[in-house]
Amino acid sequence: MKKVKADPKGVLTGAHYLDGDFAIAEGGLAAGCRFFAGYPITPSTETAERFAERIPYVGGVFIQMEDEIASILALIGASWAGVKSMTVTSGPGFSLMMENIGLACMMEVPLVIANVQRGGPSTGLPTLTGQGDMMQVKWGSHGDYEIIALSPDSPQECFDLTIKAFNLSEMYRVPAFIMTDECVGHMHEKVVIPPAEEIEVVNRKMYEGPKDKYLPYKPDKDHVPFMVKAGDGYRFHTTGLTHDERGYPVINAECQDWCVRHLVDKIRKNAHKIIExxxxxxxxxxxxxxxxxxxxxxxxxxxxxxxxxxxxxxxxxxxxxxxxxxxxxxxxxxxxxxxxxxxxxxxxxxxxxxxxxxxxxxxxxxxxxxxxxxxxxxxxxxxxxxxx
Amino acid sequence: MREIRFSGYGGQGVIRCGLITGKALSLFDDKFATMNQSIGPEARGSACSSQVVVSEDRVLYPYITRPEILVAMSQDAYEKYEPELREDGILIIDTDLVRMRPARGKIKVFGIPSTRFAEEMGNRIFANLVMLGFFTAVTKVVTPEAMKKALPGLVPSRFLDLNIRAFEKGYTYGLEQLSQTNIGVAEEKSKTPATKPTPAKARKGKK
The missing domain is CATH 3.40.50.920 (Rossmann fold)
Known part of the structure; x- marks a missing residue:
């Protein structure tokens, strides 16, 4: 884990009048997010629009995907390639993401998902607010796992907490969620973006040992394993199947116990550091x-x-x-x-x-x-x- | 705390009115202001609105409960939102586009042919800025300096000057109206009721 100052390219320093959705996009860019894959859905679309508009000036990639299932997969790929990645969604889109949120948890991939909550279930109230996904975010995918979820009450906090979400996600190799809602997402209010040197950004722990000795799932003292950048020559395997330290599937109860407890423990045992x-x-x-x-x-x-x-x-x-x-x-x-x-x-x-x-x-x-x-x-x- | 609703039909720039006012108050007038807009199918072409809540402290409830100021730029918007206006509120209308009933209670009425003025300037697209200038003059909720400072970024930069001119046109017209007696204006308006439904009836059917 490395704490650094934010890259000024992504930081729109100054006082702005933004809605929560825009502020999430700005928070992501300030945190160093350079990859966004998503499928537009009310009331979260403005985040995607803002990101798409700003990313050519910052340098990075925005892809409008075929659906939300693919969006998370694209994020997982980009994140393993070493790029901070995020997406945004709401209502039915969040439900579609669930399977691959489980995959991201299992593969221990840092990524950020903003859910601008609307009334549910199903298509429910596309343009109106809700907070009905608070349990889904924790339990929505199958099996035992832990995630981190933050809840902003203003556009300013949308900005601040998106940076925090990226930092926590990188720190613990886990998906982090911004659980906001339509009211905050569409509310315009003053947002102050500080200078880049005042924004602290956390980058994931990178493995620097011999290329053939890398173990993608060997927990460090803080329970979090090291990462590498796919394509840099490190030999490793990653899968949604229950796996050992090397990332290779081991289909038995002992490995399941080790693997799942690790996913849960790295958050539970660090909870006192995460909770705010x-x-x-x-x-x-x-x-x-x-x-x-x-x-x-x-x-x-x-x-x-x-x-x-x-x-x-x-x-x-x-x-x-x-x-x-x-x-x-x-x-x-x-x-x-x-x-x-x-x-x-x-x-x-x-x-x-x-x-x-x-x-x-x-x-x-x-x-x-x-x-x-x-x-x-x-x-x-x-x-x-x-x-x- | 003051609650303002800008309303009209989709495309007139009423959301932009809310954005400009909210930005002016928050960034340049040292106030707290939230802006919310109506979104969804109802906002495309029919009555649409933006709401601004202004306060000296942080806004805790970001929606309008009983608006003190209503700006109506279309008949639909007037019909839909006039009933919620406070009895001692301020009603601002585009006089060419809204035919109003006699004003309720102590409501002060101000009118400006903002769309016609904008057309005279070359394009009706500036009607919302004419209206904003007028709104700024007659309500004094926000300073004209803050409003003008808020424009860059919210109007296309190549039309910034024209937008400022439109704002000033409305502002000057507003000051002229203020120099006459307000009550006089309201009474003059209320003498020319044009629509059939009584206020009570209209109120029942809407909202």
């Missing part, structure tokens, strides 16, 4: 609002109103939704009266909070099927109810 959340007003809080993405922004209004009404409310805003801040929820559950979890789905993260609270404090949901953001009054009502 923002807390506010936790001192003496009786109620804690757990939220993420656009909902965490709307929730601030409800929290302010609740405090005016004399209720002691704290806020736990998830920046990384996965891995989940299990320990923090466990700690809080011992001290507080209840969690309130507003989200634009019918309780996906609420159940996760409930699981982590382990019966110490109830997790009260403020569900919403999608199509719009919460009315802050609905969240306020739930806070008041919980405080009774």
């Amino acid at each position: 959340y923002k807390e506010d007003g936790m001192d003496g809080a009786e109620i804690v609002v757990v939220s993420y993405g656009i909902t965490s922004r709307v929730a601030v209004k409800a929290i302010q109103d609740a405090r005016k009404a004399g209720i002691k409310v704290g806020s736990l805003r998830l920046i990384t939704v996965w891995p989940f801040p299990e320990e923090r929820i466990k700690e809080l559950a011992k001290k507080i009266k209840a969690f309130v979890v507003p989200e634009i789905n019918l309780g996906q993260i609420r159940r996760e909070v409930e699981r982590c609270a382990f019966g110490q404090a109830p997790a009260i949901g403020v569900p919403h099927c999608g199509g719009w953001v919460h009315n802050p009054d609905d969240i306020l009502r739930a806070i008041k109810e919980a405080a009774k």
Whole structure:
């Protein structure tokens, strides 16, 4: 793992008025992404458009693929060739990507996928917002694996967190996700892009030993194996089948145990380094609002109103939704009266909070099927109810 | 906090109006402003709109709840969005394209033939900039300097001068209207009701 300054070619330094989708594209370019393969789908299309428009000036490749299945495969190839790669999608496109997201996890390929969530299931609400893919992003592909998912609440965070997603993805050789939504994706707001020398970019750990001794899946001390660039003369094999350190298929229970535990452990054992959340007003809080993405922004209004009404409310805003801040929820559950979890789905993260609270404090949901953001009054009502 | 809706039909540049205003406020007037637009099939050719929420602090709820200012550049848009305008709000119309009912409550009405002015300048494509100039003058939500600074990047560079001229045309017309009494303008408008449906009826059917 190498920390360097961003390549100024991709950094559009200055104050801009951008929507979240555009900001994701700019974040990717600033992080050093030089390959984008995707299939346009509302409400994520603007990211692809922006990338396609900007990439000739930065140097890199944009391909409009035949579908989302192929998009991920192209990313896997490009990433093994040593190029930071990303794609963007929504709704049905995300579902189509699932099989090859599993392949990327199994092959341990760094890549970034932005999901500008819309209302589902199926084609659902193409032009309206949702947060219904929060569990799909973690469990959508078959088998046991771990991923990293971040949730921005503004175009500025779309920019910042896309860089963070690339850095984490490179650090842990794992797909990282920007789980935003239509509201943030299409919301224009001020975005400040700092000078390149102020942006820290992480590049994957590269193997530098003898060419015939490279083991693509031998974990290093931090559980993450080294990478090489395909085409540089290193002899290696990579596959979606259960494999040993050399990357060759070994179809038995022992190797499965080693291989799958490694995929999971490299994230779980580093979770404390990956997890990021923002807390506010936790001192003496009786109620804690757990939220993420656009909902965490709307929730601030409800929290302010609740405090005016004399209720002691704290806020736990998830920046990384996965891995989940299990320990923090466990700690809080011992001290507080209840969690309130507003989200634009019918309780996906609420159940996760409930699981982590382990019966110490109830997790009260403020569900919403999608199509719009919460009315802050609905969240306020739930806070008041919980405080009774 | 102030809530503004620009509306018209797809192609008139009403989304651009929101973008320019939002950018001007956020980057040059030191305010917080979010801009959201209506997208999807309903925005192609029929009533379409952009919404700008302006605040001294970070905008927490990025959608309009009760707009204070409505700019209507087509009859459809007027019919669709006028009922949600606050009783003490400001209504701005293109007088050639919108035939309005008597104004409700204390709504202040300002009108400009923005499309005709743009055509006189050579191209109706500048109508949105004429309207923006007018909007800037009569609402004072944003400064004209910020609006002009916001234009590069949002209008084609070879037409920047023409866009600025269009803006100034609308701005000057706005200042002239302001120098007359506002109430006078509103009353004059309300004397010429042109459409049949009563406000209550129209309100029921829409939204």
